[in-house]
Amino acid sequence: MPLTATTILICAGGACISAGEESVKQALEKEIEKYALNDVVRVVETGCMGACSLGPLMVIYPEGVFYQKLTPQAARKIVEEHILKGRIVKEYLYKMPTGEVIPEAVEKLPFFAKQVKIATRNVGYIDPLNIEEYIARDGYFALAKVLKNMSPEQVIEEVKASGLRGRGGAGFPTGLKWELTRKSKGERKYIVCNADEGDPGAFMDRSVLEGDPHTVLEAMTIGGYAIGANQGYIYVRAEYPLAIERLNAAISQAKEYGFLGENIMGSGFSFDIEIRIGAGAFVCGEETALIASIEGRRGQPRVKPPYPAQSGVWGCPTVINNVETFACIPPIIVNGANWFRSIGTEKSPGTKVFALAGKITNTGLVEVPMGITLKELLYEIGGGSSTGKKIKAVQTGGPSGGCIPSEHFDTPVDYESLQKLGAIMGSGGMIVMDEDDCMVDVARFFLEFTVDESCGKCTPCREGTRQMLKILDRITSGEGTEEDLDELEHLANVIKDTSLCGLGQTAPNPVLSTLRYYRNEYEAHVKEKRCPSLKCKQLIRYVIDPTKCVGCTACARVCPVNAISGEVRKVHQIDNEVCIRCGSCIEVCRFGAISKVSP
């Protein structure tokens, strides 16, 4: 390979691809070809760089200049100006809210600079399809160290000492899980990677699988050595075709290099990994359901115990870890447990990757030390609200979690603190909501999700969540009563106590946490038949302010049901009996004359 003077890292994460990364890359390559720069400029497609709201984006090294919101035209200009003439193209740099532009955003922007990357250390920095780039960043070094210098017991001790806890949500100590499985009796054992990331609002696992697939393979092989397994499965959801493609490529490369297969690195240890693809069932993220699905059955959970550590895939002892958990293993082996413990908090060592979504300026992925406060995470790194309205709450842990109101944003983010607030860490999704979001509607929304995804095996979850949804439907349509609120709470607690698996046991959490912090909103819906956030369609009306309306007829023309009447240049009226509350009129009114009111 010729020595190149310039390397362009272009983000090929799912979000940037959807924003047109491919056409930008093609334009870039064509232009480089045109100026015969092929030997000195290298274009590398990396995994997700995290700043999804700025895509498509790229970083040009060695200068480290960060370009964002690119188009094919921008790519051509950057080659002409930046690459050929060494002049930075200002218009595609990141602009601070103050208007100041920052060329080296990766080092200086709070969004990037405040992060500590362990699980995502390579994502966005290497070509995921090139094993050599992974190796160049200490890849497979941990595996070599383990196979040459450590006994399986020593590996388990190291992981235990690091205090690493499951990043999939429950926070079970990883080393302990490995130890239990190693000690379980069984002819064969299995290592499973749970890549069935289904929590709405969480996408860190996808980013690791797409951006650094080898780290998962390496960690699984280390795990296999530690527990005495020779076979691993990666269970990926079918909604992630790109992740599947890159994992497949990584597996064949690893086999070619002798990092997977028979007699790895001449150690006598053999290990193989296969991919199993889901088919659209959220419940398969639950470990016993996942095992059923791997075995080719309906993904329905079963009662625990026995735990997978005793009886997992084909009845054999099995370790199931989440993608992000695995991604932390190689650095722990290379740098030691003490190093890992020096980051994060006493009870939750290390870092956590969070997915920022919803009404936040910097959407995307960030990896930060545990114990960071929500305030730092949402405002300093996340850049605060994206709508100009105040952030009202953040939902953590998806449909199994709860919402945390802004009064509690000083809370440090770790497993225990979030639990105390009635939320959970979950897989790390953070959905930000502002004053326009109705918390009853949000709770109803999650319930709708659970009703849809409940596998139907146990009654509390199948029937109970349906009844809760019915009550919430009544409340949001203005037909709820005060008894409904008590009934809702009662039902929620019963479902929590009696459901078979984690899905049902946590399904009532969004309702319970919104009831805890926003009972007043529920009460407004049932007592006053009013939606304070003006979201619930059956509780709002549209009105035209006669002092602002100039009679331009724009609203009347756009209304799909002809609910608006009025003559040209005269004040218009909305017939709320006919109105379907689609909001089209508000969008077209240039005079701000139309507003929503409740009741």
Add this chain to the structure above:
Amino acid sequence: MVDREKVHALVREAKSESLEEKDILINTLHKVQDYFGNYIPVEAAEIVAEELVVPKSKVYEVLTFYTMFSTKPRGKYVIRVCVNLPCHVTGGREIVQTLKELLGVQFGETTKDGLFTLETTSCLGLCGVAPVIMINDQYYGDLTPKKVKELIENLRSGGDAR
């Protein structure tokens, strides 16, 4: 007519790729579904059962449990709309409304011309650019009703999915 030989070959291919034979039902069904262009004819499902030596009832069980499998023909373009909270709070509701109006179908239905099937999907993990939809294997993010209209019109007039 189902090309029986082809289905047999697909199942054998799936078998040859796998170390464990007992557990390849789901992967095999994916292969068969891809071959038929996003659905699995009952006849083909029967061949799968025969070839993998599992009861037909088990194949049926699996087919009906997972939302991505269908025994009914689906449109040339399967549009999967993310209906989860991150998309909901960023305007997903309007996207759903626009799609239903444009296509004249509800979720789970296929347009009369056989071009589009509208389905919901669980989170696609592209919340950074919500609201998001997936058309076959392609993702589309940062959607607005206007962009959705353009997208559908483009596909209707024979444009490709990008």
